Structures are given as C-alpha cells and as structure tokens.
Amino acid sequence: VQLVESGGGLVQAGGSLRLSCAASGLTFSSYTMGWFRQAPGKEREFVAAITRSGGSTYYADSVKGRFTISRDNAKNTEYLQMNSLQPEDTAVYYCTAGPFHGYYTDSTKYTDWGQGTQVTVSS
Numbered sequence: 001v002q003l004v005e006s007g008g009g010l011v012q013a014g015g016s017l018r019l020s021c022a023a024s025g026l027t028f029s030s031y032t033m034g035w036f037r038q039a040p041g042k043e044r045e046f047v048a049a050i051t052r053s054g055g056s057t058y059y060a061d062s063v064k065g066r067f068t069i070s071r072d073n074a075k076n077t078e079y080l081q082m083n084s085l086q087p088e089d090t091a092v093y094y095c096t097a098g099p100f101h102g103y104y105t106d107s108t109k110y111t112d113w114g115q116g117t118q119v120t121v122s123s
Helices: none
Strands: 002-006 009-012 017-024 032-038 045-050 057-059 067-072 077-082 091-098 117-122
Touching: 002 091, 017 032, 017 091, 017 117, 032 067, 032 077, 045 067, 045 077, 057 067
Parallel strands: 009 117
Antiparallel strands: 002 017, 017 077, 032 045, 032 091, 045 057, 067 077, 091 117
C-alpha cells in the first residue's frame, strides 16, 4: 500500500490550500480515508474522515466549517480543502486509510499512512 500526499506549503493566515492523497496497492473503495495532523511537540490529532462511498464525512471541531474532505474512488484519491487557514493549523498533515465502516478519531485504528506534507500558516 502506498499513500502519497501533495499540496502542502506556506500560506498566509486566511488563505487556502488543497491537499491530495493518491493511493495505490489497495482496493480504495473498501477503505475509510482520513487526515490527521501533527504539530511540533504535540500528539497526532484527527482532522477529518470520509467513509468508503463518500456518503458521510466527519471533522474535528477545530476545523469544522473551514475544511472539506472528499474522495474520488475512480481516481483512488482523497482531498482536503482547507480554507480560512490559521497559524494554529500549522502541522504535518498525514493521509490515512482504514479497512472499516464508519470512522475513528483514534489513529491506531488506521492501517496505512502517507509520509506527510508540511502545511505552514504565517500570521
């Protein structure tokens, strides 16, 4: 299994970024997909998840209303549209996949991880 993130970078507060995660080596439509992030000195935290069909999405309270998760099962790709970015959103963002129904905020439930992409928001 390989998950490859792209789209990170440096942006000013209030700006937007769109992360992508290209998946290979798995039956993409059989996996819940998610995004976690880890800021320096902090634990990895749940950001968002989307169910297998894309019919349901879930967000951490800190990003609700600003971030949108989506997926394209035909392209084996998931996305995270991030708007109204704030300095506290600065972190390494990880794409993750889990072979289950629904979603978990517990990172240990997910079986596959990307290498991460850095998002830095300047004030």
